[in-house]
Amino acid sequence: GYTLQVSVPEDPAIVSMIGATPKPKVKAAVPAKAEAPAPAPAPAPVVEEPKPVEYPLGVFEIMKNADGANEFDLFVVHTNDVHGRVYSSENSVGYSKLATMLKVGRGITDNILLLDAGDVTHGTNVVNMFEGETVGVLLDMLGYDAVAPGNHDFNYGVDRLLEAAELAEKYTDIKVLSANVLDENGYMLFQPYQVYNFNDFTVGVVGLTTPDTATKTHPKNVEGVYFANEEIFEIGQQAIDIAKQYVDYIIVLGHIGMDPDGASGLTTDKIVNNIKGIDLFVDGHSHTLLKQGMKIGDTMVVSTGGYMENLGLVQxxxxxxxxxxxxxxxxxxxxxxxxxxxxxxxxxxxxEVPNDAEVDEYLGYMTAKLDSKLNTVIATVPEKLDGERANVRTKPTNLSRLITRAMTAASGADFTITNGGGIRASIDAGEVTIGEVINVLPFTNIITVVEATGADVYAALEHGYSMLPETNGAFSQTDLQVVYNRYGKPGSRILRVLLNGKPIDKNATYKVATNDFMAAGGDGYTMFGKVLSEGSLLSDVFIEFLSENYPAK
Structure with a gap:
């Protein structure tokens, strides 16, 4: 591991590349013994292959190409915020077709650097059910060089992520890089950087993770973890200046993003505006699509949006x-x-870009494993849970009440408001399988806590109840007690809203659990305030709730 003590702020983890670079050691030539009895000319000197150049913290340079070319094109292929979208489709490049493209590219040149800017190991059932293992294998199969962990990559807990990084280090060529993730004692948890050599053109890749991870995953997932923030600016310029003495090109692989509303206030543009000398910033987190990159000063910033809807390439x-x-x-x-x-x-x-047969075979294998896992019984319920379309889009049901209870309990929010259209099936009385829960909550929405005033809550409920008695996917399912007139004028239907039997205060501020779709204004819920935290998939939350409260018999 990377056990160098890092004092914060005097010597934060980002200063990972400071220090002299030792030169390769070469043993002296050893002449061979002459053949007896007649003397013979001494053979050419035998010289050991040079050892890889070692940088501070035990980081060894990786030689990517040594064909001697003085002029060439280097191709940085990059992805970000894939969120477990492993299959190829019209809306997602997917790993099968990406594998084909990479094989063609590598058949032409070795000057390829393959990077991912985080939020890659969580987001769909075929990934989540195996705690990210599916993606880890795929990244290895495709030959990824480096990944910067994003906030959702912590969703299985920091110990699981560290285990994955150790396995990657031991069995693959993937480097999991983040220079600003520390433990409570100031030790770096991940390798901070890696140096790659292309015909003596050296590229330093430094990883960064958003400090918003502290609130963008469940707090239990990052217990004892510190995400350096202001320390980046206190010594970052000095770090880059010194690093420039030893490498030719600096890439920051950052799950940082352009959203200024995050709790930490750290954004990619803030970093590159304040720290000069970063050549390329491969960005993630905010799902920003930069079709031709964005130049900020002398730094090129690139980002592909999300879900592998686009593949990034920098020549x-x-x-x-x-x-x-x-x-x-x-x-x-x-x-x-x-x-x-x-x-x-x-x-x-x-x-045509055909699928890669090897990747397809692996995905088929994992899909079969998923199908088997979906049949696992996790609970036993005493009655049918009503998720019928006509009901969940017009009124509370026993199923919607359980879902909102589960969301409130898992998030620590004051209460929940979610959309009835997100509930897609009923559950029969008796044994409940994982697959049945996923049928109820099939979308890959995650639980999200937002800030809202009491007045905002009234506005949200007025919006959700506005189409009654007609069905409406935006109908507000909530664990609040709502007194309303369904035949009143839209916008004036909510008479009273109670929390634990007491009226909510329109001037007070509340923590409201919802899903990420609604938190972003989906279904017309534009009245919610800033995002306070994000957590697991709604289906995972409900699976855990049912297994704890209605254990399988």
Whole structure:
């Protein structure tokens, strides 16, 4: 592990590349013994292969290409915020088609660096049910060079993430990089950086993780973890200046994002505006789509949006160890899925991007394992739980009450408001399987806690009840007690709202559990305030609730 004590703020983890770079050691030539009896000319000196260059904290340089070229193109291929979308489709490049593209590219050049900017190991059932293992294997199969952990990569707990990083270090070439994630004693938990060598053009990749992780995953997942923030600015410039003495090009692989409303206030543009010398910032977290990158000062910032709807590519032209041009772009999933109709694909003479057989075989295997897991019984309920469409979109049901109770309990919020349209099936009395719960809550929404005043709550409920008696996917399912007139004028139907039998205060501020879709204004819920925290999938929350309160018999 990376056990160097880091004092904060005088010497934070980001200063990972400070220090002299030892030169490779070469043993002296050893002449061979002459053949007896007649003397013979001494053979050429035998020299050991040079050892990899070692940098501070025991980081060894990785040689990616040594063909001797002085002028070449380096291709940085990047993804971010994939959120477990492992399958290829018209809306997602997916790992199968990406594997095909990489094999073609590597057949042409070794000058490829494959990076992911985080939030990759959580988000869909085939990934979550195996605590991210599915993605870890895929990243190895595709030959990813480095990943920066995002907040949702902590969703299985920091110990699980550290275990995954250790397995990656031991059995793969993947480096899990983050320079600002420390334990409570100031020790770095992950490798902070890695250096790659392309024909003596050296590239330093530094990982960063958003300090908002402290509130963007369940608090229990990051107990004892400290995310450095202000320390980055206190010594970051000095770190970059010194690093520039030893590497030719600096990439920050950051799950940071452009959203200024996060609890930490840390954004990518804030970093690159205040710290000069970062050449390329591969960004994630805010799902920002930068189709041709964004230049901030001398730094190129790139991001692909999310869910692998696009693949990122940065072409860097290098001549005599100097960068002469940088060309960022994104490749939309639709162009990969339907290459024959893509103008972009036609430019390169590509008519089809087939799936990779090896990746498909692995995904088929994991899908079969998932199917088996979905049949696992997790609870026994005494009565049918009503999730019928006409009911959950017009009134509370016994199922919706349990779901809102589960969300409030899991999040620590004051109460819950969620959309009835997110409840998609009923559960029969008796044994309940994981698959049945996922049928009820099939969307990959995560539990999200937002801030709202009492007046905002009234506005949210007025909105949710506005179409009664007609069915409405935005109907407000809640564990509040709501007194209303369903035939009143829309906007004036909510008469009274009670929390634990007492009226809520319109001037007070509350913590409201909902889902990430609604927190972002989905279904017209634009009245909610800032996001306070994020957690697990709603289906996972409800599975845990049922197993604890209605244990399987």
């Amino acid at each position: 860097i032209h290098v001549k005599n160890d100097e960068v002469t041009a940088v060309y960022p772009m994104v490749i939309p999933a639709a162009d990969v899925w339907n290459a024959k109709d893509s103008d972009l694909a036609k430019q390169y003479g590509i008519a």
